[in-house]
Amino acid sequence: MGTVAWAPRRVSMLLLAVMLWASIPVTGQAPPSALINQRSEETVEAAREASPRTPEETFAYFEDEVDEALAQAIRQVWDPTRIRPNSPRTPWGDPDLGGYWLNAAYTPLERPDELAGKPLYTIEEAIEAFRGYVTRDASVDPATVHYDWTEFGMDIWQSPVRPNRRTALIVDPPDGKLPALTPEGRERLQTQARLDTLESRSLYERCISGNQGPPGIPFTQQTGEAQIIQTPDHVVLTMQSNSDVRIIPLDGRPRPPDSIRAWLGDARGRWEGDTLVVETTNFHEERKWRGAADNLHLEERFTRIDEVTLLYEATITDPTTWEAPWTVEFPWPKLEPPGLFEFACHEQNYGIINVMRGVQARAAEYEAALER
Amino acid sequence: MRNAITIVCTVVAGAALLFSAPVSAHHSFAAAYDESKPVNLQGVVTQVELVNPHSWIWMDVTQEDGTVTNWGLEGGPPINLFRNGVTKDTLPVGSEITVFAYQAKSGESKGVAVFFEYLDGRKVFMGGSAPGADGNPSPRTR
Numbered sequence: 001m002g003t004v005a006w007a008p009r010r011v012s013m014l015l016l017a018v019m020l021w022a023s024i025p026v027t028g029q030a031p032p033s034a035l036i037n038q039r040s041e042e043t044v045e046a047a048r049e050a051s052p053r054t055p056e057e058t059f060a061y062f063e064d065e066v067d068e069a070l071a072q073a074i075r076q077v078w079d080p081t082r083i084r085p086n087s088p089r090t091p092w093g094d095p096d097l098g099g100y101w102l103n104a105a106y107t108p109l110e111r112p113d114e115l116a117g118k119p120l121y122t123i124e125e126a127i128e129a130f131r132g133y134v135t136r137d138a139s140v141d142p143a144t145v146h147y148d149w150t151e152f153g154m155d156i157w158q159s160p161v162r163p164n165r166r167t168a169l170i171v172d173p174p175d176g177k178l179p180a181l182t183p184e185g186r187e188r189l190q191t192q193a194r195l196d197t198l199e200s201r202s203l204y205e206r207c208i209s210g211n212q213g214p215p216g217i218p219f220t221q222q223t224g225e226a227q228i229i230q231t232p233d234h235v236v237l238t239m240q241s242n243s244d245v246r247i248i249p250l251d252g253r254p255r256p257p258d259s260i261r262a263w264l265g266d267a268r269g270r271w272e273g274d275t276l277v278v279e280t281t282n283f284h285e286e287r288k289w290r291g292a293a294d295n296l297h298l299e300e301r302f303t304r305i306d307e308v309t310l311l312y313e314a315t316i317t318d319p320t321t322w323e324a325p326w327t328v329e330f331p332w333p334k335l336e337p338p339g340l341f342e343f344a345c346h347e348q349n350y351g352i353i354n355v356m357r358g359v360q361a362r363a364a365e366y367e368a369a370l371e372r
Numbered sequence: 373m374r375n376a377i378t379i380v381c382t383v384v385a386g387a388a389l390l391f392s393a394p395v396s397a398h399h400s401f402a403a404a405y406d407e408s409k410p411v412n413l414q415g416v417v418t419q420v421e422l423v424n425p426h427s428w429i430w431m432d433v434t435q436e437d438g439t440v441t442n443w444g445l446e447g448g449p450p451i452n453l454f455r456n457g458v459t460k461d462t463l464p465v466g467s468e469i470t471v472f473a474y475q476a477k478s479g480e481s482k483g484v485a486v487f488f489e490y491l492d493g494r495k496v497f498m499g500g501s502a503p504g505a506d507g508n509p510s511p512r513t514r
Contacts, residue, residue, distance in 0.1 A: 043408040050410040052472055053487060061495065142472065143410075146401035147486050151495050152448020153456030225451060240424070240451065341451045343424040350428065350446070354404035358477030
């Protein structure tokens with residue numbers, strides 16, 4: 001690989017955050033968070049000046065690893081049109097989903113506008129798209145990231161994730177876009193975005209639940225490690241994030257009453273051929289996953305495709321939040337090396353302290369600015 | 373003009389969706405840290421916490437006036453470091469390193485570290501078999 005033009009992926013996050021903010025109709029005083037993410041040209045330039053490395057130097061550092069990942073990628077393109085479930089069996093005859101899996105993808109949740117009408121890449125295009133992601137990920141602009149993901153092994157190309165012919169995770173609606181929010185759903189999202197209290201921070205920041213779902217959809221470029229353990233009458237899905245555990249009974253037992261609510265919902269599983277179908281309801285009312293209400297109905301489908309691939313599908317239905325149900329589909333590759341780490345969020349939760357002190361500092365600045 | 377702005381915004385939004393970093397990363401960079409306060413630190417490692425969801429490296433930094441400040445620097449999740457070959461022995465207490473970081477918004481001696489490097493410029497977290505994994509100098513130079 002030669003030198004590349006760097007693309008500041010982290011700065012795009014900031015732009016998106018600002019745009020998301022700007023897209024919310026202002027009905028009252030903006031909270032201090034409105035001041036966040038507005039990194040000026042001056043601050044970016046100052047940081048570039050202070051940084052010991054340029055984007056080109058960072059990329060050069062990882063050149064060998066990038067070349068190796070791209071060489072592997074060419075041989076391992078995921079082609080959803082050629083799925084042939086071929087599941088090994090447990091000793092009692094069920095499809096064997098057991099093992100460690102990685103819930104991550106470069107594929108965007110929604111199909112980009114420039115790919116409208118094109119649900120699938122060709123194999124060659126999928127490799128090219130992957131090459132683009134890898135190049136952008138490895139050529140870090142030190143002035144716009146919050147850290148060098150590549151250095152910490154966090155880039156997706158440093159995991160078993162490989163190119164995908166799909167141009168979006170969303171396969172339904174067929175345009176690959178999220179259905180429109182209902183007025184109620186929009187209101188709920190806006191209310192969430194406007195609060196700046198400890199209780200308004202995400203469940204993840206507060207160590208209440210992890211960021212791997214359900215549903216297990218990677219909305220960000222984070223990697224999510226998961227383990228599946230099976231018995232004849234239960235499937236257990238453990239996610240590293242927050243050490244969340246979903247215990248899924250397969251025996252058709254009745255659901256708890258509507259008044260019983262859980263952060264991860266109440267799951268019931270059944271086999272349909274080679275596929276484990278899991279329906280989850282009774283979500284906690286304060287969970288508000290992507291703004292969803294507590295009547296969220298989630299149907300997930302897990303199918304073992306081969307030794308190293310689990311196909312994951314999820315259909316999200318909540319008519320109080322979205323105008324229509326929506327479905328995602330993407331492969332979870334086998335996690336190598338296997339294993340999850342303890343998630344010691346409370347024992348070592350510096351995060352929420354730093355976040356709240358930062359919010360307080362920004363709030364003070366904001367009030368001072370208002371007084372002037 | 374309005375159309376032009378809409379197009380630009382759409383392209384940027386598309387790019388953002390394609391290439392953006394976690395918007396809800398655990399530590400919420402934007403809320404906790406100050407992008408206008410980049411800092412370069414050199415110091416001696418006093419403690420390494422390879423704990424989920426983020427590792428923290430603590431180091432003593434000697435100021436120009438001779439006083440010593442203990443800084444806490446946030447880094448990557450242990451499982452990703454582990455996949456990269458990093459172990460608990462990768463960065464021994466007493467190692468001398470440099471860090472480029474953004475300081476905490478609160479003004480405390482804490483930061484989110486962009487780079488951890490040895491004094492000769494090698495990256496600290498380049499993996500078990502990679503140079504620097506044992507804290508010793510290596511022939512790998514870039």
